[in-house]
Amino acid sequence: MLSLFQTHAHDFLTGFGWTIASSVLALIGSLILGTVFALMEVVPNKAANIIGRIYIEVLRNIPLLVITMFFYVVIANVVKISGFAAGTLGLTLYTSAFIAETVRAGINAVPNGQLEGALSNGLSWWQGMRYVVLPQAFKLVIPPLGNQFINLIKNSSVLAFVAGMDLMYQANMISQETFDTFGPFIIVAIFYLILTMPMSYYMRYLENKLNKEG
């Protein structure tokens, strides 16, 4: 296995790089989108509530692979889009629905008096959210958000299906080339663990800390 890694180090590391790139982009994108749609669900505006609800329900209940294929096959017919871009977009939208649910739960967990205090003080609804409610909501949902991010990293393996250059894609390629159906997957599993284990530990540490504080 060590020799397999040595002969294909460049491929594995390239895959590792694309997996990290896709995960980071999707993490930032899904955090922004997820927050926007969480706000759409709680803003005092019926039309926005409905749009937010539909977005979340639809994306949450379609397999990630289907969303990704939609970008790779359907959208690629209209605009030129690489496998990496299609996969990362699919991953972003899919994850954003879960993050929206998480952030909304956090917003609902902040006592109503916080927003009422802000409104009575003259702040607009948006200002109250931005400066008072959201900072508290995010703090409350750090543990579940961390789990979403760990899922996101694992789900980035969907890029392999659309030639996204990622770890899983490299493992497939190397496996076909060397007829080794075992080694390449063990090696990429280790790479995934290198990314997810520290996050997992950090989350557990944070949860313990928050529990003690709470």
Next chain:
Amino acid sequence: MSMIEFKDVEKYYGDFHALKDINLDVEAGETVVLLGPSGSGKSTLIRTVNGLEPVQEGQLIVNGQDLANPQTDMNRTRKNVGMVFQHFNLYANKTVLENIMLAPRLVLKRDEAENKKIAMELLERVGLADKADKMPSTLSGGQQQRIAIARSLAMKPKALLFDEPTSALDPEMVNDVLKIMREIAADSSMTMLVVTHEMGFAKQVADRVIFMADGQILEDSPTEEFFANPKEPRARQFLSQIIH
């Protein structure tokens, strides 16, 4: 000049008729105390005055704006009408000083140095200047409520609403808060609408007393008259229960 004027106001929570045919006129500078048994609609009424609760019928003119009209920009009213809550509602993610400075900075665009100066003066006034950098959760209820009052005053409002500001406090904290409220009431330009069970405060500070029950205003009398000789049987019964 009227600061707060209810004209034939009706308020519903779904099917529940919470405020019935409310007519009430509070002049600028007046201090009015709202009394009544629990569940009579005092919180509901006071919360309609800054648009935290919408009303469905009638007119509710606050500082010249009709809050019963859905087109009205509530934010404009809220800039001029502060509110102090039973449970303080200080921003849990901000220090004491930031609690006071946030709204003037965002809403009034007050210059930062000026903002800090005013905030510190207010903290001085409520006797808590040494707590400026503390988080609200580390303070006692009485201290939090004094800071909540300072936060409202920082906006230089024309009117202040108080919804049972001392009901959640330990007895020994109550007087510190009432003392500050008395000082505010002494400022002849401030309009105050206060829900409280502190009868001593009401007698001493209120210009008028409103008595509510079942979502209705049953009595609206000058303070001395109300306490000496309440007209309504239910007001009489309420007073005898509170005092004994």
